[in-house]
Amino acid sequence: MWRFALVRTGQLLVTLFLASVAVFLVIEHAPGDPAQVQLGLSATPAEIAVERRKLGLDASVMHRYVVWLGQALHLDLGRSFATGLPVTRTIVTAFGYTLRLDVLAIVLGIALGLPLGIAAALRRGSRLDAGISAFAALGLSVPVFAMGTLLILVFAVHFKVMPAAGAGVPGQSVLSSLRYLVLPAATLAIPFAAVLARYLRVELGEAMEQPYVLTARSLGLRRRTVVVNAWRNAMIPTITVMGIQVGRLLAGAIITETVFSYPGIGYLTVQSIQSLDYPVVEGVLLLGAAVFLLVMFVVDVVIGFASPRMRIEGA
Amino acid sequence: MAAGTETVLDVENLRVSSGARGERRVLVRGVSLTVGRRRTVALVGESGSGKTLTGLALMGLTPAGTAVAAERLLVGGVDLTRMSEPEFARVRGRRIAMVFQNPMEALNPVLRVGHQFSQVLTRNLGVSRSDARDRARELLDSVGVSDARRRLGQYPFEMSGGMLQRMMIALALAAEPDLLVADEPTTALDTTLQAQVMALLAERREDVGMGMVLVSHDLGLVAEYADEVNVMYAGRVVERAPTREMFASPVHPYTLALLRTVREIASPGTDRLSSIPGSPPPLDDPGSGCAFAPRCSFATAECTAVVPELKGVAEGHDVACVRSER
Amino acid sequence: MSAVPVSVRDATGPTVTVPRWWRGLSWRALVGAGGVAAFLVAAVLAGAVSPYSPDALAIGSRLEGPSAAHLLGTDQLGRDVLTRILYGLRPSLESGFAAIMMAAVVGVALGLPSGYFGSLVDTVVTRVLDLLVAWPAVFLALAIVLLLGTGELQVIVAIGLAEVPVFSRLVRSIAMVAARSDHVVAARAAGASSLRIMLRHVLPFVVTPLVVQFAIAAPQALVAEASLNYLGLGTHPPAPSLGAMVSEGQSFLAYAAGPIVFPILVIVALVVSLTLLADGLQDRLDPRSRIGAR
Numbered sequence: 001m002w003r004f005a006l007v008r009t010g011q012l013l014v015t016l017f018l019a020s021v022a023v024f025l026v027i028e029h030a031p032g033d034p035a036q037v038q039l040g041l042s043a044t045p046a047e048i049a050v051e052r053r054k055l056g057l058d059a060s061v062m063h064r065y066v067v068w069l070g071q072a073l074h075l076d077l078g079r080s081f082a083t084g085l086p087v088t089r090t091i092v093t094a095f096g097y098t099l100r101l102d103v104l105a106i107v108l109g110i111a112l113g114l115p116l117g118i119a120a121a122l123r124r125g126s127r128l129d130a131g132i133s134a135f136a137a138l139g140l141s142v143p144v145f146a147m148g149t150l151l152i153l154v155f156a157v158h159f160k161v162m163p164a165a166g167a168g169v170p171g172q173s174v175l176s177s178l179r180y181l182v183l184p185a186a187t188l189a190i191p192f193a194a195v196l197a198r199y200l201r202v203e204l205g206e207a208m209e210q211p212y213v214l215t216a217r218s219l220g221l222r223r224r225t226v227v228v229n230a231w232r233n234a235m236i237p238t239i240t241v242m243g244i245q246v247g248r249l250l251a252g253a254i255i256t257e258t259v260f261s262y263p264g265i266g267y268l269t270v271q272s273i274q275s276l277d278y279p280v281v282e283g284v285l286l287l288g289a290a291v292f293l294l295v296m297f298v299v300d301v302v303i304g305f306a307s308p309r310m311r312i313e314g315a
Numbered sequence: 316m317a318a319g320t321e322t323v324l325d326v327e328n329l330r331v332s333s334g335a336r337g338e339r340r341v342l343v344r345g346v347s348l349t350v351g352r353r354r355t356v357a358l359v360g361e362s363g364s365g366k367t368l369t370g371l372a373l374m375g376l377t378p379a380g381t382a383v384a385a386e387r388l389l390v391g392g393v394d395l396t397r398m399s400e401p402e403f404a405r406v407r408g409r410r411i412a413m414v415f416q417n418p419m420e421a422l423n424p425v426l427r428v429g430h431q432f433s434q435v436l437t438r439n440l441g442v443s444r445s446d447a448r449d450r451a452r453e454l455l456d457s458v459g460v461s462d463a464r465r466r467l468g469q470y471p472f473e474m475s476g477g478m479l480q481r482m483m484i485a486l487a488l489a490a491e492p493d494l495l496v497a498d499e500p501t502t503a504l505d506t507t508l509q510a511q512v513m514a515l516l517a518e519r520r521e522d523v524g525m526g527m528v529l530v531s532h533d534l535g536l537v538a539e540y541a542d543e544v545n546v547m548y549a550g551r552v553v554e555r556a557p558t559r560e561m562f563a564s565p566v567h568p569y570t571l572a573l574l575r576t577v578r579e580i581a582s583p584g585t586d587r588l589s590s591i592p593g594s595p596p597p598l599d600d601p602g603s604g605c606a607f608a609p610r611c612s613f614a615t616a617e618c619t620a621v622v623p624e625l626k627g628v629a630e631g632h633d634v635a636c637v638r639s640e641r
Numbered sequence: 642m643s644a645v646p647v648s649v650r651d652a653t654g655p656t657v658t659v660p661r662w663w664r665g666l667s668w669r670a671l672v673g674a675g676g677v678a679a680f681l682v683a684a685v686l687a688g689a690v691s692p693y694s695p696d697a698l699a700i701g702s703r704l705e706g707p708s709a710a711h712l713l714g715t716d717q718l719g720r721d722v723l724t725r726i727l728y729g730l731r732p733s734l735e736s737g738f739a740a741i742m743m744a745a746v747v748g749v750a751l752g753l754p755s756g757y758f759g760s761l762v763d764t765v766v767t768r769v770l771d772l773l774v775a776w777p778a779v780f781l782a783l784a785i786v787l788l789l790g791t792g793e794l795q796v797i798v799a800i801g802l803a804e805v806p807v808f809s810r811l812v813r814s815i816a817m818v819a820a821r822s823d824h825v826v827a828a829r830a831a832g833a834s835s836l837r838i839m840l841r842h843v844l845p846f847v848v849t850p851l852v853v854q855f856a857i858a859a860p861q862a863l864v865a866e867a868s869l870n871y872l873g874l875g876t877h878p879p880a881p882s883l884g885a886m887v888s889e890g891q892s893f894l895a896y897a898a899g900p901i902v903f904p905i906l907v908i909v910a911l912v913v914s915l916t917l918l919a920d921g922l923q924d925r926l927d928p929r930s931r932i933g934a935r
Contacts, residue, residue, distance in 0.1 A: 014768075022784075026784045027787075029788055138909075140916075141916060142905075142909050143909075144868065145868055145884065145887060146867075146887060146905040146908060149891055150905065153898055153901065157895055211421055212421060212422055212423040214415070218407055218413040218487070219408040219435045219438075219487065220404050220407035220408030223401075229423050229434075232423075233425050236425070248777055250777050251779040254872075255868055255872065258871075258872060259891075270783070274873075288780045289780070292780075308424070308427075308470045309470070309472055312470065
């Protein structure tokens with residue numbers, strides 16, 4: 001198992017390195033000259049040349065990549081063209097918002113998906129099961145942006161019980177900042193819950209049909225104990241899928257945050273791309289890859305430790 | 316059955332059916348069994364004869380969508396017919412227990428064996444977790460598993476089939492039940508292990524003082540370990556006799572055919588297995604009259620007309636066949 | 642698919658030959674197929690059905706509710722919502738189809754040699770694909786838009802690239818098994834070239850799973866297309882697209898819900914239809930595998 005973890009760590013580092021090269025090259029080939037962007041359209045060619053040297057743009061690509069990577073490793077990603085603030089600080093602030101949103105979304109998603117999935121699995125073929133399956137199918141068929149817009153329409157515009165956009169003002173109470181989180185978190189949580197319910201239904205349903213369930217019942221164990229034992233089997237494949245879903249929350253956040261003008265990483269990404277704010281774009285793309293890969297890595301390792309067979313016999 | 320033996324299982328006219336009210340399909344058609352303490356009663360037949368379903372019905376563990384009914388179902392004197400599921404769950408593992416065919420699949424793969432023992436022992440013996448650990452070790456000793464401490468820390472996939480079946484037996488007998496249903500307990504094991512596990516079951520039967528229902532298609536095994544044999548066909552018992560009598564003077568054509576296949580395998584020089592021609596009918600559709608008639612070389616017009624009832628031909632020997640009624 | 646018909650031999654009747662995939666499609670799959678067909682027809686006939694131009698402004702009749710003149714009302718610029726939906730279906734269906742087509746072609750081109758040759762080729766391809774899945778699909782799309790600017794073609798490339806790994810892995814896994822099959826070994830012994838073997842003997846194994854994967858990817862691609870348009874990375878205004886209609890209408894949500902709700906309903910109906918069709922095809926073509934469910 002430790003060997004497996006070590007190999008996976010190696011893979012993670014290699015992919016991260018390649019991802020950094022990819023990010024660098026994308027920015028390198030993106031239209032627009034950073035020096036030009038810095039100085040504005042009125043700059044003369046001479047001024048631009050000076051600026052290019054100042055920004056280190058006259059060095060070779062290899063050289064610039066190494067310098068850039070070295071700085072990135074020291075968490076120095078330069079300053080935003082748009083605001084002049086250090087990119088790292090901008091990203092950390094935005095990431096804090098996104099983290100809050102994602103955590104709430106995961107909590108809501110589990111709180112909704114877990115009971116629905118278990119209920120459907122234990123009553124397979126019933127009307128309840130059919131209803132839950134229909135909900136899950138619909139939850140997955142409505143695109144995130146549509147879900148968000150519909151929630152705004154119902155709860156912000158029609159009933160006026162929730163704010164439609166933003167994250168409120170700094171220094172507000174926890175409760176009022178929570179109000180801003182509810183709708184975007186629900187937008188992310190619904191498809192999350194739908195996937196969770198679907199998988200749990202299939203996996204737990206299958207686990208409940210395994211011979212060991214019959215054995216457990218023949219030994220007189222309580223239904224609750226029997227279900228919990230089966231659930232532990234069902235959770236291993238379910239964790240894998242949910243890990244991928246957590247990774248996808250990041251993608252979902254881009255759209256959700258745009259729908260709700262919520263100042264997280266996703267919103268920052270779209271904004272920085274639209275305004276060609278390259279240092280910020282580099283930062284968010286790097287962070288995006290790092291977080292996504294890290295989540296996948298954690299899922300793999302968690303699965304390794306959750307499955308006794310893998311833990312003992314190795315991958 | 317020897318006089319003076321206490322009865323631990325008394326079931327009369329057990330029926331299992333499936334499907335909704337309108338289109339109910341009957342699968343087990345009235346099985347009656349009596350098992351005394353320290354006695355073994357065998358249910359034999361081909362696969363699809365309803366013998367496993369009968370065993371599960373005694374446990375109240377038939378698959379979802381099936382219904383069980385009986386005139387009488389007493390285990391250790393307790394009436395199981397009117398029990399709710401939670402009540403029945405309290406009986407299982409305490410008064411009546413079961414050992415299954417495939418030990419490799421019988422235990423939960425993601426839980427340590429010790430944890431599974433702990434769950435069963437705390438529930439059925441009412442002991443604390445730490446006492447359960449001691450009890451688990453004693454139980455493993457009693458089924459011949461050495462190095463109990465290490466074994467309890469392992470997962471099922473780390474053990475052999477024979478070892479797991481010993482564990483299963485230990486779990487099933489932990490609360491010293493009145494009755495054990497052993498469903499093909501050695502079929503999934505190597506030949507050398509089969510004798511060991513059967514010997515263990517016989518030994519534990521004496522120690523615990525329970526009765527046993529042995530579900531098997533293996534007549535050799537049955538001949539050696541059962542006191543009474545019930546031959547099942549298409550959801551019915553077609554012949555019932557003390558073991559010695561059954562093998563000495565079988566009456567039902569189906570029993571004759573079954574025994575012939577065994578003798579052919581056992582006698583040297585034969586390399587071909589002449590099984591009974593044809594296959595058993597589906598459980599829910601045995602046809603009219605005697606279900607075995609289409610495959611029976613003695614069948615007459617009368618056979619397809621009426622379903623023969625079990626009738627005594629000798630002391631403790633009942634047969635359901637029109638030929639025996641003359 | 643018609644290349645691999647199966648014979649259905651009835652005990653009493655004559656031998657019937659039907660295309661494999663059409664047999665026994667569930668009613669759900671048929672409903673899905675019907676829905677998809679209806680949307681396709683609507684998109685194709687948009688110009689013939691609607692008396693309006695999708696871009697015709699009518700400042701006098703802005704944000705009107707549904708009426709006989711405008712069945713689904715008008716948007717913030719007085720344009721007919723129904724007309725814009727009908728025209729907006731076109732880029733959705735075109736881009737979605739083109740993107741998956743691209744993913745399938747690239748997936749086969751990468752996966753076939755990867756699975757057939759194994760070793761070094763396989764390692765290189767797998768590493769490259771790892772890089773593609775290192776980002777959530779939207780990040781990938783954003784990077785592409787950054788490189789190539791906004792537009793329908795960019796959307797196609799972005800969605801297609803995001804779907805490539807799934808197709809490639811599918812093809813690879815099948816090619817790996819097929820490469821060891823008897824008739825491939827026989828063909829190799831007979832001196833056939835690797836390319837010829839891959840196309841003649843390995844590719845046929847891949848066709849059915851590809852059809853299923855195509856169907857599974859279709860609703861995903863559609864959602865992706867609408868999402869990218871919502872983010873303003875796709876078609877350029879005023880060209881109509883379902884995603885852009887929602888994003889444009891959002892500012893006027895307080896005054897009229899129609900310009901948003903109707904496009905959303907259409908997207909959801911289309912996605913549901915495609916999903917039903919995909920589920921049906923999957924059940925029909927590979928009942929054992931659960932590609933979509935895992």
